[in-house]
Amino acid sequence: MPNTHKCKLVVLIAEKALEDKLAQDVMRLGAHGYTVADVRGRGSHGDRNGTWDADRSIRMEILCDVKTAVTITTHVEKAYFLHYAMVAFVADVGVLRPQKFSG
Amino acid sequence: MPNTHKCKLVVLIAEKALEDKLAQDVMRLGAHGYTVADVRGRGSHGDRNGTWDADRSIRMEILCDVKTAVTITTHVEKAYFLHYAMVAFVADVGVLRPQKFSG
Amino acid sequence: MPNTHKCKLVVLIAEKALEDKLAQDVMRLGAHGYTVADVRGRGSHGDRNGTWDADRSIRMEILCDVKTAVTITTHVEKAYFLHYAMVAFVADVGVLRPQKFSG
Amino acid sequence: MDAIALFFVLGFVARLARSDLKLPAQLYEALSIYLLLAIGLKGGMELAKQAPMEVLPQALAVIALGVVIPLIAFPILYKLGRLDRFNAAAIAGHYGSVSVVTFAVAVDYLAARNLPYEAYLPLFLVLLEMPGIAIGVLLARLGGQWREIRWGTLLHEIFLGKSMVLLAGGLLIGWAAGPKGLEPLEPFFFDLFKGALCLFLLEMGLVAAAQAGALRSSGVFLAVFAIGMPIVSAVLGAVLGTAIGLSAGGTLLLATLAASASYIAAPAAMRIAIPEANPGLSITAALVITFPFNLLIGIPLYHRIVGLIHGS
């Protein structure tokens, strides 16, 4: 699209217990912002249907440049994948004010 | 991105009444997990603003391989599109542990 | 994917105060529907953690054709970017019933 | 007008005037859980005082009423109203089932007038919740697709649906614990009941007004049905209540139950069991017309009808 610029969208789906840690991590690793939603789901750690504290999950979205996206995904892979219910994926999107998400 | 692998992201937006059925369907059709969020919206079935039971919608995300993505979308098209408020779309994303979502 | 058709997905993350306005805007500008979720986050306007009215954010998703996507993003850029906490991005997705989102 | 009806009006007017007032979704859910449990507990507590053999024949008669009403409604909708089989059956099912809130308002109507009634009537509310829905689904499948009925799913949806579990669960707990055991729960489940009902009615007013737009497209026939059918059902209920020996107050409650249409349990069950039906039609009829009609006009009207039939 003519008015957009290439950007990465990193999505992390994880246990709610990690929300504050992840927020600190991504900001420290170079993100300029993030967006969080409450979700529920199922995966290799079974049903996490969100009825009570231990069962809640969040979905965090980070718009950032490729370098930060690699840094973030590498970090969460190392820090959390082994012991926590977590999924991460990355998509290519176009943003309107590229300077807002990079550098 | 160097550390990610190609994967499909199937997104289903549908009446909340379908949540349990869709969850069973996608697992049966080969998905390894899913993530659900509560949403509201508007479409050809009018305003579904989520103020009460009949008006609620959900957004289900499934990371899976192409084959499963085709199976799931084909199934929901046949089973639900005629009688239910529903939208489906598919995106290309990169995931970190590809074996978690495929096969 | 064989059974899908190209479509744009416009995502707007904004202050909850804008929800009704944005809903009216996107419908007027040619969208056939939208989906909204409650979210929280952080960006250049600081921490918006959703604990009270003024701190809430929403995430609006609009499936539409390229033309409408350009119209919508151009409009929100002009109307809201200066004074409101807001982010917009666009992704390429595949939809199942293309006529539902275009024209 | 009664204070609780005014809350419905407030919600209705606020929404028509396009106010942004909206109750949080989870408050709506919390209130409906609370109301269902409270009604069940109250009924169960009173049931504990009854001899079961006395109530049993009444209970059977009440279940029959729940079967008959949709069987009357269906041909009216299908032949007279020219709705397709699925919509006719779904709407008939809604009118066969009952509205918990309408029941609560009728109880309040009696209380405000110091009229006595059989305190175990919530049992009938529980009994009337199910049969209508089941008959509705059967009617939808009469056209040869009997095999398509997923009996397991249907029975599950009916007996284990949220509202059924809360009502019947409350009834059982109330019955097991008895008046003595429930005493410490009174401030929560009984004293707050009417206030919680007000909040719920405020929300119902908002929802009804939001759906009111659908009135135009649903046609005149449905509007007439949504007022005429409750009156017919109320007469049936009044006759039955008199026949099975209920007091005038109890008869009014049974008439009101018969007249009321479900807009919580039935829509949920029907959406899965009869996907072919347009939920907009039944919700417009049950929630936008019948519910306020019963609230504002129906109950006093049925009171008169009961006066004539019951003759006391």
Added chain:
Amino acid sequence: MDAIALFFVLGFVARLARSDLKLPAQLYEALSIYLLLAIGLKGGMELAKQAPMEVLPQALAVIALGVVIPLIAFPILYKLGRLDRFNAAAIAGHYGSVSVVTFAVAVDYLAARNLPYEAYLPLFLVLLEMPGIAIGVLLARLGGQWREIRWGTLLHEIFLGKSMVLLAGGLLIGWAAGPKGLEPLEPFFFDLFKGALCLFLLEMGLVAAAQAGALRSSGVFLAVFAIGMPIVSAVLGAVLGTAIGLSAGGTLLLATLAASASYIAAPAAMRIAIPEANPGLSITAALVITFPFNLLIGIPLYHRIVGLIHGS
């Protein structure tokens, strides 16, 4: 210190200490709906006992107060504080409007001291909610962009905003139903009021502490304004209350209303009507400084002021 103020302190301290305590968003919404309705109902119930002609001139005087306060605040902010027109106008609007919770705490202050007051004072709360906001918007557009004011949207936002509908709706229902009609709602709407207020104050403490960081960037002037302006307004309110013949208790309530700044209705309306204003400034002033100041120091101080002015 009063128990309810302690809840604010608990929230404030917990957040400063970086506790993860957080009230669910919908609980916050539910509590604010409840508090607004309850205050409206109570006021309406009392209003039913008044002769309307007695209250009318008082009401007009109170509305005038709501117009005057932002007209005083604006030049202070604009000239003295060197804020731009938009921010000065938006902040003036917040201080012209009122804080429902501050009002409730002042009512509690009187009750704890057995001081009587005119029970229909919630009517003044309703009346003061609006004018300040409207004046704020007008002031923002004085610089020639009058055409930019979307009057329809603005009036809609003011008269049909959530808090207005609940307060005024509660008032009307309370007035129509009267003390007798509200009796069964008392356990819910009146007995629980103070407890619900405590929970809300806990949340306000959390929110205020979370916003406290913005204090540094907002400058000393705003902090001085957020303490000085309430005192000026309280004096105005005390003079007016005395002039229109309110009791000492009623005068204290009016002074507190005048002194309070809105942080629920006004931010919502201003965000749409004056997008150019930085919401952080008005919220810091109204919620982080003025609100706790009124809660902990202001109300007793205004009590003294009223003692001097009212002379009784």
Added chain:
Amino acid sequence: MDAIALFFVLGFVARLARSDLKLPAQLYEALSIYLLLAIGLKGGMELAKQAPMEVLPQALAVIALGVVIPLIAFPILYKLGRLDRFNAAAIAGHYGSVSVVTFAVAVDYLAARNLPYEAYLPLFLVLLEMPGIAIGVLLARLGGQWREIRWGTLLHEIFLGKSMVLLAGGLLIGWAAGPKGLEPLEPFFFDLFKGALCLFLLEMGLVAAAQAGALRSSGVFLAVFAIGMPIVSAVLGAVLGTAIGLSAGGTLLLATLAASASYIAAPAAMRIAIPEANPGLSITAALVITFPFNLLIGIPLYHRIVGLIHGS
């Protein structure tokens, strides 16, 4: 069976029968905030009546109990149960800490039987919340990774975790405000307590049944531990309560606290402090076995044990 236990059973059965009944997530949160605050307030109010020097030695003894229990549980789990160090430590921590709801049910058990107890016992609840969790984390890191313990984070999580802040905050407010100051809060925080507890137990029943599937994979040893350990702890608690001079009622409460395992505060703290532990194991033990065991069998059993040990 007691009415409140029946709510747990209703939830448990409804979920096993695959009902779609589900409490809104924010209602669950709101209820737990309410229960913690209410217990704290009540305890603080009573504490205000005590001479501090009388309570202090008892308090120290109680803290020691919270340290000893996980030190007994750990070797059992690690050596006998052959769990790895992390899981053994995490589970030991859960059993060192306490369950607020179990405590509330035991209080209700005493009230229903008119048995007196020291009203300041919620203080012990607050004191027992923490040490178990800290000892659990220490045990997990004994294997040389002491450096990995993030003391700051851990202490923060323990002392500023949501439940600690609400319990201790309520205690302080209740203590500062005293019985007189809390009087207007009684309808909200005290009269509604038992009803709110019922709703919470309904939810706990749903959650426990949802987790019950994990029982099969967790093995017989854990099931035996989850019943045996509480009995051992209850005996310890009964001995200690008698030794420090508590009444029979107070001793039963202390025994129940000792026997109870945390499933709100501990899981949250452990998830961050011992990520290597599988949360499914501790939750299955604490919530699916120990909690209902205490609720239905444990408390009456501990009552007998206390009868033997306390001898009154």
